[in-house]
Amino acid sequence: MKKKTKSLGILYIVSTPIGNLKDITYRAIEILKTVNIIAAESINHTKKLLNFYKIKTKITSFNKENEKAKSYIILKKLIINENIAIVSNSGTPLINDPGELIVKMCHKNKIKVVPIPGACSAIAAISSSGISTKKFCYEGFIPRKEKKIENMFYNLYLEKRTIILLETSKRILKSLNIIMKIFGKNRKITFIKEVTKFWETIKKTRINKLIKWIKLDKKRYKGEILLIIEGNTNLHQKVITYNILETHKILKKFLMNSSAIIATSKIHNINKNLLYKYILKNKMT
Template sequence: MHTPGTLHVVATPIGNLGDLSPRALEILRTVSAICAEDTRHTRQLLAHFGLERPLLALHQHNEDAQAQQLVARLRAGDSLALVSDAGTPLVSDPGFRLVRAARAEGIRVSPVPGACAAIAALSVAGVPSDRFVFEGFLPAKAAARRERLGQLASETRTVMFYESAHRIEETLADMAAVFGGARRAVIARELTKLFETVLDGELTALQAQVAGDPNQRKGEFVVIVEGAGEDEDARIREGQRLYAKLSEYLKPSQAAKLAAELSGAPRKALYSLGRDDAEA
């Protein structure tokens, strides 16, 4: 009877190739195959370190179908590595279905820690880091993005997002509108790469800084927003209470606008309430 193999979940660099750990190199060198989100990208990484291993594509479009085949290989004794294009797998990347399927079969799943853009950004942001939430990428469509932000407006923990270059301006504008322009935030761009920058300040100022500098609209971004303070949280709760009462007599949009004016809460923090009621 075969001894089952191990599924190694291997973190890869987010930029600087020197961040690939010796242990990760050894695992990648010795596994039977490597499951990669983009085999072309991973092949380049392996080539840099002089490694040649079989690569298997595992992405959001084929993970369900591939998972059972890969589990069968693990049961037969093969050890496999799971990597994403950059950073720690499963953090806004595919892989959890394979991990879940392997664990359900009693197969050992072992982490090989390393770089993670969100945690790297948090470590240099200078914001409260004892309690935080990771939201990944916001919705691409403006209305859905504002609605999600409205749901987070009263969140007291530090909130972290990933964002792309072609949406960073719109996202910052929406954050300033929903959270309030005075809310402090940090933008970490191209971490560990040649043009790494970390900007901090109020959302309105950061929005203007990014809008005014094309270089700050290139690359990959982590946006970290400080949680709502007690005063702000109280204003939002009061705004929600007022909205609930006013909406009994006014249209949802009118109720949200008036509740924001009376409570001092950011108007768009109540936007999703009015929108939800209008669609109900």
């Protein structure tokens, strides 16, 4: 006699609107209506969407603070054949949002994971940016501290693909000035604010011009911001990377500055005069 196979629930990863409540699929609405529980990053935020579509499904909190504990609770419910939908505050879950742990747990326990595609701010932004969409990399939020921002963009200097970034209105000018210092003033960039919302703004220009433009009116950079930056198109030129500067910094502790520059240029096969001018210009001697 065959042993009866135990039924398991399904975990749905449901994309929700970024800002405009109408940016949701029929399938997503159907799933949200029929699952046993909706696990939401913010209950109050998600209730606005549920009320708009008259969805009465039970809702539970699932955020960065309680993700680990709630993942085990959700797993137990899935094992007893309950279906659960994960939603973030906006867009596609797991992109800078909680959910990675429970998805891994589901794969480990052979529980079906079903993505319900829809809105994603990064994809919406790059599709409207006017910058190459053939190859791109998503880097998420720009770090808060200046040194970490510099490290990030020194490491991205050689990146040929289009770069997608997120930033807040409070830090946008600081970050743009650091990007300009490292990438140069002429790198193409598209500034996208409040995508899909009433105050949606899309501005493609060069970095130095963007800084001047947003300084003219504080309202221009209030809200949720994405930056789409053109990849490096001048890779035939040798550039000063973060690793080169770190090598120089270490060698300078043991050698005279001129000797440290010569040694660094030989280690990284870069022109010593180019390196010297950069260090002098940025007062790193």
